[in-house]
Amino acid sequence: xxxxxxxxxxxxxxxxxxxxxxxxxxxxxxxxxxxxxxxxxxxxxxxxxxxxxxxxxxxxxxxxxxxxxxxxxxxxxxxxxxxxxxxxxxxxxxxxxxxxxxxxxxxxxxxxxxxxxxxxxxxxxxxxxxxxxxxxxxxxxxxxxxxxxxxxxxxxxxxxxxxxxxxxxxxxxxxxxxxxxxxxxxxxxx
Amino acid sequence: xxxxxxxxxxxxxxxxxxxxxxxxxxxxxxxxxxxxxxxxxxxxxxxxxxxxxxxxxxxxxxxxxxxxxxxxxxxxxxxxxxxxxxxxxxxxxxxxxxxxxxxxxxxxxxxxxxxxxxxxxxxxxxxxxxxxxxxxxxxxxxxxxxxxxxxxxxxxxxxxxxxxxxxxxxxxxxxxxxxxxxxxxxxxxx
Numbered sequence: 001x002x003x004x005x006x007x008x009x010x011x012x013x014x015x016x017x018x019x020x021x022x023x024x025x026x027x028x029x030x031x032x033x034x035x036x037x038x039x040x041x042x043x044x045x046x047x048x049x050x051x052x053x054x055x056x057x058x059x060x061x062x063x064x065x066x067x068x069x070x071x072x073x074x075x076x077x078x079x080x081x082x083x084x085x086x087x088x089x090x091x092x093x094x095x096x097x098x099x100x101x102x103x104x105x106x107x108x109x110x111x112x113x114x115x116x117x118x119x120x121x122x123x124x125x126x127x128x129x130x131x132x133x134x135x136x137x138x139x140x141x142x143x144x145x146x147x148x149x150x151x152x153x154x155x156x157x158x159x160x161x162x163x164x165x166x167x168x169x170x171x172x173x174x175x176x177x178x179x180x181x182x183x184x185x186x187x188x189x190x
Numbered sequence: 191x192x193x194x195x196x197x198x199x200x201x202x203x204x205x206x207x208x209x210x211x212x213x214x215x216x217x218x219x220x221x222x223x224x225x226x227x228x229x230x231x232x233x234x235x236x237x238x239x240x241x242x243x244x245x246x247x248x249x250x251x252x253x254x255x256x257x258x259x260x261x262x263x264x265x266x267x268x269x270x271x272x273x274x275x276x277x278x279x280x281x282x283x284x285x286x287x288x289x290x291x292x293x294x295x296x297x298x299x300x301x302x303x304x305x306x307x308x309x310x311x312x313x314x315x316x317x318x319x320x321x322x323x324x325x326x327x328x329x330x331x332x333x334x335x336x337x338x339x340x341x342x343x344x345x346x347x348x349x350x351x352x353x354x355x356x357x358x359x360x361x362x363x364x365x366x367x368x369x370x371x372x373x374x375x376x377x378x379x380x
Contacts, residue, residue, distance in 0.1 A: 027275075029304045030252070030267040032259035059248035059269065062220070063256045069222035077220040079249065085217075085292075102275075114219045 001041050001176040005189050007034065008155065014182045018157070026126055026154065027060045035067040038176060042124070042152045043071040045174040049149050051075050052119040055137050057097075057108060058082060060126040064154060068124060075122075078115065080108040080137060093143055095136035099129075108136045117145035128153035128175060131162025138171065150174065157182075158190050191231050191366040195379050197224065198345065198367060204375045208347070216316055216344065217250045225257040228366060232314070232342045233261040235364040239339050241265050242309040245327050247287075247298060248272060250316040254344060258314060265312075268305065270298040270327060283333055285326035289319075298326045307335035318343035318365060321352025328361060340364065347372075348380050 013021040025031035051072040056065040057080045065077045084092065091112040098105050115121070121141045125134050134151045141148055148171055156163055156175035163173040178190040203211040215221035241262040246255040247270045255267045274282065281302040288295050305311070311331045315324050324341045331338055338361055346353055346365035353363040368380040 023301065024304075028268065028271065028301055030256060030259075030269070032256050032267055033264045035256070036260075059252060059271075062249060062252045063267070066220060066222050066225070066253045066256055069220075070226075074223045077222055077253070078218065079220070081218065081249075111213065111218055114214075 001038070003034075003037060004041075004154070004177045008177060008179075009187060012187065014185045014187050017182050018160075020155065020157070020179060020182060020187060022155065026063075030063050032063075032067070035064055038064060038154055039068040039071050041176055042068050042174070045152065045176075046072075046122065046150050049122070050120055051122040051149060053078060053115070053146075054122050054124055055080070055110070055115070055141060056124045057133050057137065061124055064126060065124045068122075068152075072122065076114075078110060080110045080140070082106045082108065084109050093140040095139045095143075097132040097136040099132065106133075108133070108140065110137075110140050112144070115141055115144040115146050119144075119146040120149045121146045122149055123151040125151065125153040126155070128156040128162040129160040131160075131166045134162070134166060134171075134173075135169070138166075138169070152176075155179065191228070193224075193227060194231075194344070194367045198369075199377060202377065204372045204377050207372050208350075210345065210347070210369060210372060210377060212345065216253075220253050222253075222257070225254055228254060228344055229258040229261050231366055232258055232364070235342065235366075236262075236312065236340050239312070240310055241312040241339060243268060243305070243336075244312050244314055245270070245300070245305070245331060246314045247323050247327065251314055254316055255314045258312075258342075262312065266304075268300060270300045270330070272296045272298065274299050283330040285329045285333075287322040287326040289322065296323075298323070298330065300327075300330050302334070305331055305334040305336050309334075309336040310339045311336045312339055313341040315341065315343040316345070318346040318352040319350040321356045324352070324356060324361075324363075325359070328356075328359070342366075345369065
């Protein structure tokens with residue numbers, strides 16, 4: 001998606017060899033108008049795909065998933081939580097996702113009642129690195145007997161192998177901008 | 191907002207005397223079509239109010255703030271973070287918000303570059319209890335020299351005094367559904 005690559009180059013910050021910071025439009029401040037464009041691109045990529053539910057992870061994924069919903073016929077959006085709130089008193093699915101850049105492990109939680117057998121689920125991710133978050137959401141969906149119809153990532157750090165790994169697992173992955181290299185403040189796209 | 195009260199009564203869960211759980215459409219699973227209605231109501235309540243930025247708190251606030259943005263002319267949405275990510279390496283404002291129900295204290299953080307002097311800021315909150323989260327966002331905005339043009343809460347637990355407190359501080363508060371009492375599983379609205 002050319003406008004996204006352009007936006008990453010003009011507004012993003014390359015840090016070291018592994019981090020691209022896009023907190024000006026995606027991860028802290030959100031450009032909702034631009035997210036509408038991103039959602040339209042996801043709709044194009046998953047043209048004809050029927051979606052019963054959109055699954056994502058808090059926090060940044062929520063904005064993209066919600067902006068996508070109208071274009072997919074308003075399926076419910078469910079976001080996995082990184083910590084269980086005190087009101088999460090019923091059964092929930094849990095799957096671990098390692099963050100390679102942060103070196104931490106999150107236990108993603110989704111209430112059992114919000115993922116059901118036979119549902120066609122689209123997973124939406126803001127940033128794909130090693131694909132751990134999407135893989136964790138996929139495990140949760142499959143544990144519930146749901147079907148993953150696709151995984152969409154806004155930005156993918158291609159050099160960390162996330163989409164390759166997810167495709168090997170049999171999933172369809174669409175990344176709107178794939179970064180191949182970050183070096184000396186320069187971002188190179190695939 | 192009658193449709194919201196109806197939705198709280200049919201889909202919400204009253205727990206004890208202090209908690210209403212609406213994870214079926216607002217806090218875990220999100221009904222995006224319904225959030226569009228909520229956003230239209232906020233636009234009506236803040237009719238004629240010019241908004242340069244919408245400020246909210248992760249995670250549930252993000253969905254509502256993003257759905258509101260198109261109706262307010264697409265101002266940037268900024269969400270305060272409860273924990274500073276490793277990439278938050280520049281200056282940020284910080285304000286404490288106590289959660290009376292959870293008994294915890296969150297340190298809300300907003301990067302300095304995303305709140306600016308003279309900006310007209312609309313604060314959007316999903317759930318208002320004692321008003322601590324909104325008050326913390328207001329302190330951050332004022333520290334930056336911005337102006338609070340309004341505070342909008344989807345659901346307010348009126349008996350915890352949040353909006354009264356915020357109005358005493360001089361803010362305009364609009365809550366779309368004010369709960370007066372939760373008792374024996376019954377929710378009473380103001």
